[in-house]
Amino acid sequence: MDVSYRWNAIGYLERLVGDERQTVRAKACLPGREDSPLSIRDSKDEEIELVSAESTLDPESRSALARDLREQRFSIRVERIVEIHPENDLRIWHVMGLEGPRRFVTALEEWPLPRGDGYSLRDAWGDLYEIPAWDRLDERSQKLLWPLLG
Amino acid sequence: MSTMNSLEEFSGEAARIPSTLRRELEAEAGVPLEAYARLDLDADLKSYDAWLAVAGPWLLEARPSSTRKWPLADFRKAEESEAPSLVRLLLSDAEGPRIGFRATKRHRGALARVRSLIEARIEDPRFVPSAKMKDADAGYREALLKPVLEVQSLSKGERGGVLSRLLKYVKPYRRRLLLGGVAAFGFTGLSLLPSWYTGVLLDRILKPLQENRLGIEEATRFGAWLVGALAATFLARELLAWLKLVSIAMVGEYVVRDLRRDVYAHLHKLGLAFFSKKPTGGLVSRVTSDTDRIWDFIGYGVVEVSVSCLMLVAMSVMLLCLDWRLGLVMILPVPFLLYALFWHSRRMERLFSRAWRRWSRLTALVSDALPGIRVIKAFNRSEHEVARFGAANDAAIEEFGRIHDAWTRFWPLLMMSLHLTVLAVWAFGLPRLIGTSPWGTLTPGTFVSFLMYTGLFVQPLETIGQISRVMNRATSSAQRIFEILDTDVGSDLGTGRRTAPPLQGHIRFENVSFSYDGIRRVLHGIDLEIRPGELIGLVGPSGSGKSTLVNLLARFYEADAGRILVDGQPIDELEVGSYRTQIGMVLQEPYLFHGTLLENIRYGRPEAPLAEVFAAAKAARVHDFVMRLPMGYETVIGERGHTLSGGERQRVSIARAILQNPRILILDEATSSVDVETEKAIQDALNELVRGRSVVAIAHRLSTLDRADRLVVLKNGRLVEVGTHRELLAKEGGEFKKLHDLQRRQAEIVGV
Secondary structure, three states: OOEEEEEOOOOOEEEEEOOEEEEEEEEEOOOOOOOOOEEEEOOOOOEEEEEOOOOOOOHHHHHHHHHHHHHHOOOEEEEEEEEEEEEOOEEEEEEEEOOEEEEEEEEOOOOOEEEOOEEEEEOOOOOEEEEOOHHHOOHHHHHHHHHHOO | OOHHHHHHHHHOOOOOOOHHHHHHHHHHHOOOOOEEEEEEEOOOOOEEEEEEEEEOOEEEEEOOOOEEEEEHHHEEEEEEEEEOOEEEEEEEEOOEEEEEEEEEHHHHHHHHHHHHHHHHHHHOOOOOOOOOOOOHHHHHHHHHHHHHHHHOOOOOOOHHHHHHHHHHHHHHHHHHHHHHHHHHHHHHHHHHHHHHHHHHHHHHHHHHHHOOOOOHHHHHHHHHHHHHHHHHHHHHHHHHHHHHHHHHHHHHHHHHHHHHHHHHHHHHHOOHHHHHHOOHHHHHHHHOHHHHHHHHHHHHHHHHHHHHHHHHHHHHHHHHHHOHHHHHHHHOHHHHHHHHHHHHHHHHHHHHHHHHHHHHHHHHHHHHHHHHHHHHHHOOOHHHHHHHHHHHHHHHHHHHHHHHHHHHHHHHHHHHHHHHHHHHHHHHHHHHHHOOOOOOOOOHHHHHHHHHHHHHOHHHHHHHHHHHHHHHHHHHHHHHHHHHHHOOOHHHHOOOOEOOOOOOOOEEEEEEEEEOOOOOEEEEEEEEEEOOOOEEEEEOOOOOOHHHHHHHHOOOOOOOEEEEEEOOEEHHHEOHHHHHOOEEEEEOOOOOOOEEHHHHHOOOOOOOOHHHHHHHHHHOOOHHHHHHOOOHHHOEEOHHHOOOOHHHHHHHHHHHHHHHOOOEEEEEOOOOOOOHHHHHHHHHHHHHHHOOOEEEEEOOOHHHHOOOOEEEEEEOOEEEEEEOHHHHHOOOOOHHHHHHHHHHHHHHHHHO
C-alpha cells in the first residue's frame, strides 16, 4: 500500500497509509547532512520506517518531511554577541539574533564548538545556538568570542 | 538579589505571567491558575509570545491578541516531543491529534508541569495536586531556574549577603582576627622603617660627619644605635609577620573547619530527595574544594590585600611627610599603575580561558583513552591515540605560550613604568639636591629613602591586582556551600519528635499515596497490613512503585496522603533516628565503607560484643570466608568493599543487618545481581536474618519469594493482588500469574 506524508492543520507530520493517519516525527540519522536517511518514528519514539534519500516519495510528502525536519534542525541563530559576562561559575550571554535580543547562560565548561563554517553552543536549558563564521562576525563579537575558542 | 531578578538576569524572561493576562485567564476559567508555561515559538518556528495554562477543568492559551480555552475533559492524551532546540506538546482527543504547542527548550520544565497536570486531569478529572506541588508562580520560576541551578548553585549578585554570612563565621574568632590585624598594621609600619633609617644615616650621620659637624665618636655611637634599631626592626617585623600569619591564617582554617562541619552535618540531616537531585561529585567538591577556596580568600585575600592596601597608604603618607613635592611625583602614577594591573588581569583571564579550554580537551582525551586501553590495543590504535594526544598537547602549549608572552611583555612594561617614576624622582629631586631648583632643597637621605620606597611599590600593586579573582572564586564557593545549609531539613524528614519505643513490627499502610513531584502519582491509595513476623514479597513490573513503598516505610520520603502505622503509631510522629535503628535494609548494591570487616559488621552497633559479631557473621555465612583471610576480621576492605566479591559484600551487609537485630527488615533485590551459586549462599544467610522479623522483600526473580507468607502485587502504583504464592498462581489471568509465566518462558528460552 502507498505511503505518503502530509503536514497537518495543527502543524504536525502525518503518515498516511490508505485511510489510516498517524502522527509521526521524522528524525535525520545524520543531522549534519542534507541528504541523510530519515527515521520515521511514532509517539513512543519507535521507528516505523526508514526513508532513504533516494526514496521515491511524492513532492508533497517530501515537502512535509522537509517541514518536520526544519523543526528537528531548528536552532537559534545568533547575529552578533553583545556581551559575555562571566559570573559565579556561569557565563551570561547577551546576543542579538534574527528574532531579536536574547539572553542565556552556559556553564563555564561549555564552549562554542566548530559547526560548518561557524560555531554552535548549547545553553543551560539545552537550547542550541548557531554563531556565524568568524569573518562574518563584527569586531566586538569577535573580541568577546575569542577567549572561548581555544 | 532575589530569584525573580536572577531569572530575568539569566534568561531575560519574566519571573511570572503578566498580571493582566493572569486576570484575563482566571476570569475566563473562573478558578486560579495552577500551572503555566510560556510559548515562545509559533508553528512556523517564528518568535511568539503566548502563555499556556491549566486552571481547574480548563486548558487556556493567552495569545497577544486573543485567549482560547479547551475543556480538559475533551483530551485523551498529552504527548511531548523534543528537537535539539524546541519542545512540542501535542494534545489528542478521541478523534486524534487536536492541537499542538511549541517552545524553545528553556520552557521544557514549565511545559512538563502543564503536561503532567493535564495528564493527571485526563486520568482523574477531580485530581487535586498535593501540597508538594508549588503554586503556579513558584512552579514556573523553579522549572525555569532548575537547569541553571544545576550548572551553578545560586544566582549572582549576592556577594554582599554571602560576605556578611561569612563574617558571621569569622565572629567567634574576632579577637584572633583583631590580634592579626594589629600585627599586620605593625608589620606594615615596621616595613617602612629601614628605608627611613637609610635616610637618617645619610642626613644625620654621614653628611654631618663629612661637614665636620659631628665627631667620629658621636657618629659611631649614633651609627651603632641605628644598626641596633635596624636589627630590632627586622626582629620585630618578622615576629609580627609570624603573629599575623598564625592569627589570620588560622582564623581562615577555623572558619573553613566550622563551615565544613556544618555542611557535612547538614548533609546527613537531608532526605534522599536532596541527594537524588544533586550529583555526589558536586557535593564532595562543596565540602572540600569550595571550603578550600574560602580559606584562600580569608587566608590570602583578606590578609594580603589588606596588608597591601595598608602598605600603599602608609607609604604614601610617609613619602608626603618626608617631602610632599617628591611624594606627589611618586604617588600620582599609582592609580594608573593599578588600572594597568587591572587591565592586565582581565587580559590574563581571557588568555587563561583559552588555555583552560585546551587543557580540558587534553585531560578529557587522557581520561577517555586510558580506561579503554584494552580496546585501543585490540584495535591497534595506539599510534593514532598518541598522535591525538600530541596534537592536543601542542595546542595547549601554544596557549600557555601566549600566557607567558603576555606576562613577559607586561612585566617589563610595568617595571619600566616604575623606572620612569624613579627617573622622575631623579629628574625632580637632583636639582633640589644640588640646590639649583626653585622648589627648594632636598637632603641626600630623603632622596635615597625615596629611591628605596620605589622598590616596595611592586608587591602591593601586584597583590591588589589579584583581589577580584580571589573574591569571585570565594563568593561563588560560599554561595554553593550556603545553598546546602539553606536546604530545609524539615520538608524532607517530617517533624516527628517522639522517640520510637521497641517495635513489634505490626505495619499498616492506610490509603497511602505518593508522588515525587506533587503531580504524577507513583502510589495510589495503598492499603496493606503486615503482621509481626510476617514475610511479605513485593512483586510487580519496573516502575510499579515497589521501591517507593519500602522507601516510605524506611521514612526516606513522606507520604502525600494516607498514613503508615507501626504498632499503631503513625511513623511520621516518631523521631527518625530512633525509628530507623529498628529497621534493617539489605539492598541490591550493598554499600561497605573503607575500614575493617569488623567495623563494617558493627556499623549499626559499634558497641556490639565480639561474641554477637561472630554469631551474626556465622548466621550470614561470612565467618568462614573471613577466617580464610590472613588478617581475619581486621582485613581492611577497599573503598565500597571492592576487594570482596559481590556475594561476599552482600553477606557482610546481611551480617551487619543481623547484628543490628531490626524488628522490620527490608530486602530490596538483595539477590538479583549475583549468580545462582552465590544466590544460594545469600539465601541461606537471609533465611537466618528474616526469622522472627516483619519482612518486606522485593525480588525480580519470583522463585526467590516462594517462602513468603504472602505476596503483594503492585501495578502502576496500585495494589492489584494479595495472596499466597499458591493462591496467586491459581488465579487465571491474574497479574502475578502473568509475571510468573513470563519469567518461566524466559527461563526456558535461556535453558534452550
